[in-house]
Amino acid sequence: GEGCRTVPLAGHVGFDSLPDQLVNKSVSQGFCFNILCVGETGLGKSTLMDTLFNTKFEGEPATHTQPGVQLRSNTYDLQESNVGLKLTIVSTVGFGDQINKEDSYKPIVEFIDAQFEAYLQEELKIRRVLHSYHDSRIHACLYFIAPTGHSLKSLDLVTMKKLDSKVNIIPIIAKSDAISKSELTKFKIKITSELVSNGVQIYQFPTDDESVAEINGTMNSPSDPSGSQPKIVKKRTRKFTWHQKNQHIKVRHSWQKLRALIKVQKAQGPDLDAQGSEKTKHMLPSGFQKFLAHNAKGLQVPLLERTSRCAEIAHEASLQDRQAPVGRGAQLATHATRPEPGCAKREQQRLCVCIVLAHLPFAVIGSTEELKIGNKMMKARQYPWGTVQVENEAHCDFVKLREMLIRVNMEDLREQTHSRHYELYRRCKLEEMGFKDTDPDSKPFSLQETYEAKRNEFLGELQKKEEEMRQMFVQRVKEKEAELKEAEKELHEKFDRLKKLHQDEKKKLEDKKKSLDDEVNAFKQKKTAAELLQSQGSQAGGSQTLKRDKEKKK
Amino acid sequence: MDPLRRSPSPGSTSSQPSSPRTPPCEMLGRQVGIEAVLDQLKIKAMKMGFEFNIMVVGQSGLGKSTMVNTLFKSKVWKPTLQGLGVPTPQTLQLQSVTHVIEEKGVKLKLTVTDTPGFGDQINNDKCWDPILGFINQQYERYLQEELLITRQRHIPDTRVHCCVYFVPPTGHCLRPLDIEFLQRLCRTVNVVPVIARADSLTIEEREAFRRRIQQNLKTHRIDVYPQQCLDEDVNDRVLNSKIRDRIPFAVVGADREHLVNGRCVLGRKTKWGIIEVENMAHCEFPLLRDLLIRSHLQDLKDITHNVHYENYRVSRLNASHALPRGPGWVNLAPAPGSAPAPPRPTRVRVRTRASSSPED
Numbered sequence: 003g004e005g006c007r008t009v010p011l012a013g014h015v016g017f018d019s020l021p022d023q024l025v026n027k028s029v030s031q032g033f034c035f036n037i038l039c040v041g042e043t044g045l046g047k048s049t050l051m052d053t054l055f056n057t058k059f060e061g062e063p064a065t066h067t068q069p070g071v072q073l074r075s076n077t078y079d080l081q082e083s084n085v086g087l088k089l090t091i092v093s094t095v096g097f098g099d100q101i102n103k104e105d106s107y108k109p110i111v112e113f114i115d116a117q118f119e120a121y122l123q124e125e126l127k128i129r130r131v132l133h134s135y136h137d138s139r140i141h142a143c144l145y146f147i148a149p150t151g152h153s154l155k156s157l158d159l160v161t162m163k164k165l166d167s168k169v170n171i172i173p174i175i176a177k178s179d180a181i182s183k184s185e186l187t188k189f190k191i192k193i194t195s196e197l198v199s200n201g202v203q204i205y206q207f208p209t210d211d212e213s214v215a216e217i218n219g220t221m222n223s224p225s226d227p228s229g230s231q232p233k234i235v236k237k238r239t240r241k242f243t244w245h246q247k248n249q250h251i252k253v254r255h256s257w258q259k260l261r262a263l264i265k266v267q268k269a270q271g272p273d274l275d276a277q278g279s280e281k282t283k284h285m286l287p288s289g290f291q292k293f294l295a296h297n298a299k300g301l302q303v304p305l306l307e308r309t310s311r312c313a314e315i316a317h318e319a320s321l322q323d324r325q326a327p328v329g330r331g332a333q334l335a336t337h338a339t340r341p342e343p344g345c346a347k348r349e350q351q352r353l354c355v356c357i358v359l360a361h362l363p364f365a366v367i368g369s370t371e372e373l374k375i376g377n378k379m380m381k382a383r384q385y386p387w388g389t390v391q392v393e394n395e396a397h398c399d400f401v402k403l404r405e406m407l408i409r410v411n412m413e414d415l416r417e418q419t420h421s422r423h424y425e426l427y428r429r430c431k432l433e434e435m436g437f438k439d440t441d442p443d444s445k446p447f448s449l450q451e452t453y454e455a456k457r458n459e460f461l462g463e464l465q466k467k468e469e470e471m472r473q474m475f476v477q478r479v480k481e482k483e484a485e486l487k488e489a490e491k492e493l494h495e496k497f498d499r500l501k502k503l504h505q506d507e508k509k510k511l512e513d514k515k516k517s518l519d520d521e522v523n524a525f526k527q528k529k530t531a532a533e534l535l536q537s538q539g540s541q542a543g544g545s546q547t548l549k550r551d552k553e554k555k556k
Numbered sequence: 557m558d559p560l561r562r563s564p565s566p567g568s569t570s571s572q573p574s575s576p577r578t579p580p581c582e583m584l585g586r587q588v589g590i591e592a593v594l595d596q597l598k599i600k601a602m603k604m605g606f607e608f609n610i611m612v613v614g615q616s617g618l619g620k621s622t623m624v625n626t627l628f629k630s631k632v633w634k635p636t637l638q639g640l641g642v643p644t645p646q647t648l649q650l651q652s653v654t655h656v657i658e659e660k661g662v663k664l665k666l667t668v669t670d671t672p673g674f675g676d677q678i679n680n681d682k683c684w685d686p687i688l689g690f691i692n693q694q695y696e697r698y699l700q701e702e703l704l705i706t707r708q709r710h711i712p713d714t715r716v717h718c719c720v721y722f723v724p725p726t727g728h729c730l731r732p733l734d735i736e737f738l739q740r741l742c743r744t745v746n747v748v749p750v751i752a753r754a755d756s757l758t759i760e761e762r763e764a765f766r767r768r769i770q771q772n773l774k775t776h777r778i779d780v781y782p783q784q785c786l787d788e789d790v791n792d793r794v795l796n797s798k799i800r801d802r803i804p805f806a807v808v809g810a811d812r813e814h815l816v817n818g819r820c821v822l823g824r825k826t827k828w829g830i831i832e833v834e835n836m837a838h839c840e841f842p843l844l845r846d847l848l849i850r851s852h853l854q855d856l857k858d859i860t861h862n863v864h865y866e867n868y869r870v871s872r873l874n875a876s877h878a879l880p881r882g883p884g885w886v887n888l889a890p891a892p893g894s895a896p897a898p899p900r901p902t903r904v905r906v907r908t909r910a911s912s913s914p915e916d
Contacts, residue, residue: 023854413596
């Protein structure tokens with residue numbers, strides 16, 4: 003069915019235990035909360051964490067000689083009655099210590115992005131375990147402002163501007179016992195105006211729930227009148243009565259006197275004694291300038307004006323509207339001058355709700371030492387000129403910070419982180435990767451289709467690369483083969499040549515040898531011939547001798 | 557409620573928080589105020605309201621609509637009276653009706669899906685397909701919403717959180733149709749079987765019937781709600797085993813009030829007496845109501861979200877072709893016309909996205 007109609011119940015069904023069931027489930031799962039403390043070294047970040055959670059977290063104080071900004075994160079398991087909280091405290095080490103601070107914000111932004119990325123990866127996994135995943139995204143960022151008393155430093159502005167779209171920023175003034183009360187108010191106003199003029203979006207405490215406002219209303223205390231309000235000097239508080247020109251209306255007999263008085267006043271010129279008369283022109287005795295509000299929405303006052311304005315509820319506002327403003331006013335860390343939470347009569351009763359928001363940013367002091375004050379042990383800091391109590395609302399805004407951060411808005415901080423900052427990051431990241439929700443024909447794409455298309459594309463690329471590599475490999479092999487063949491051929495040639503050379507030489511040698519042999523033979527022949535001749539000669543000689551003998555004989 | 561804390565998670569990479577330093581017994585005083593987060597949760601939940609989707613499946617005439625009316629004590633569903641001129645529906649059509657009921661500030665958006673025509677035909681083959689298709693369609697819708705780039709802050713949850721299956725009081729055992737249906741459905745959705753019209757069985761017959769049904773369920777490995785494998789700790793197990801012992805509940809539905817001993821009770825009036833719906837001696841309706849609404853509603857939703865929806869998502873993102881289609885199935889990926897098969901149980905091979913490396 004399309005429309006939902008409300009059906010009345012005829013008896014007790016029992017699903018009013020649903021919130022309890024939900025709470026029980028959450029308690030058994032446990033909660034997790036991650037705080038990031040950004041601030042210069044020595045501003046008391048660790049001390050404030052210790053004070054806030056009433057435990058001593060381990061850690062040595064950081065030195066001032068860090069080369070770059072690093073983030074140190076620790077996880078603690080805290081337990082309070084039956085609620086378990088997994089608290090992660092991340093703090094910057096070395097912030098603001100370098101000479102060149104241009105890149106100081108980068109490690110912080112990268113860290114926050116890394117946590118978002120981890121969550122996104124887990125969410126995009128096919129097989130995921132989101133309900134037992136340890137959520138490490140930063141839920142709240144406490145930005146510690148140094149108590150100079152003048153204004154924000156440019157480093158602070160730049161860092162806050164970079165962080166405001168990624169995390170809930172809560173600026174606080176650290177070590178605020180260094181500033182006096184009057185300077186503090188001016189400092190706070192200056193800070194808020196600078197934040198507004200630079201467009202830094204700090205975390206807005208949620209104001210649209212009356213039950214939250216009720217819880218907040220209990221913690222309110224009337225703000226002490228700040229000494230910076232100008233002294234209200236009003237020369238005349240009675241109304242002037244004039245008479246209408248075109249009507250015959252009786253006016254009082256003292257009109258003549260009045261006219262004379264007014265003439266005299268106008269003749270005298272502006273009154274120079276009443277300093278600040280401009281400022282007190284429309285001011286009520288309580289020190290505020292009023293404006294007319296008809297309902298809770300009309301109570302939206304710009305940040306800067308909040309110290310000076312108060313709302314007057316219109317006489318035709320309904321009962322609900324009347325009740326809402328007080329709640330809302332209470333929620334904005336205010337108090338009512340005449341706290342009447344619900345007016346029974348609808349007649350013309352005008353409530354004046356003063357909206358005092360001189361509390362943002364909170365000025366806090368941290369201390370883990372306990373001193374005996376009166377007859378109680380309290381956290382305080384002792385000076386020779388007095389003792390500053392941490393939990394005293396007149397001394398500092400620590401209690402308000404604790405209320406706002408933990409007791410009232412922890413869940414809202416987590417939800418804002420998940421639904422606004424994380425969604426923004428996810429959207430940017432996915433759009434960067436090329437996913438769209440609708441294609442040009444305005445038919446919805448499915449993420450899975452895009453995934454598949456991308457995956458195919460990726461695989462195709464891989465395959466192409468593989469082919470290329472294979473081609474290259476084959477090419478190289480061929481080249482190498484050719485080279486080797488060349489070398490082989492050369493070797494063969496060389497071998498042939500050498501062989502030929504060798505043969506030539508051999509031949510030559512043989513020729514020479516032959517010729518030598520011939521010569522030797524010839525010589526031998528000659529020798530034998532010579533010998534023969536010689537032997538013949540001698541024989542002939544012998545024979546000749548014989549012959550001679552013979553002849554002789556003869 | 558778990559009074560003990562979970563063990564601290566081990567630290568991993570440098571960008572992850574390191575392992576917890578403090579010893580386990582870190583008790584804070586009341587001064588910090590972490591407990592207040594429970595109140596904040598409650599406020600947030602009450603502001604957002606709750607949603608619950610229930611589906612009733614069973615043959616016609618078993619008193620499904622009356623049961624829903626009795627459960628939520630309001631005219632959520634008009635009981636169907638088969639008049640003379642109303643033809644029985646030929647095919648299984650699913651009808652959903654949404655109401656908002658409020659009790660003590662808690663708003664509940666209740667959606668009841670009825671299945672007229674289930675098991676009424678002569679040939680009931682594959683009559684569970686439209687139901688499975690409907691359930692998967694709701695999962696699909698949620699998945700699509702979740703996968704959008706710009707998604708809504710609160711995704712409307714139309715997934716079926718609980719399916720109440722009405723077993724006709726034959727007194728023997730589960731019929732083949734019941735077994736088939738339960739087998740397929742218990743993997744996709746939380747199924748709570750009940751014995752309908754239990755006033756036609758005596759107490760002994762009821763007990764015997766119940767034992768036989770439990771036997772049948774065990775034989776065919778049908779895991780009805782509360783699932784045994786999903787028990788987290790000892791308390792849960794003890795509680796759930798007590799419930800498992802009494803499943804299926806023998807219930808009687810009635811939306812008329814009668815006077816008994818001076819009290820006005822819901823009941824059925826017969827010649828031989830008045831069967832009081834809320835009387836534990838007469839029927840087990842209070843048990844069913846407590847299970848569904850008073851104690852386990854959030855658990856039903858959580859199991860649907862964490863277990864069944866995740867299973868669906870895994871199988872859908874891994875292989876988009878093997879899921880049954882139902883009426884209105886949105887055809888996204890160009891799937892070939894495969895025969896519908898029940899989604900496989902959780903052992904699915906996980907393929908990481910860029911895992912296919914070239915075999916070199």
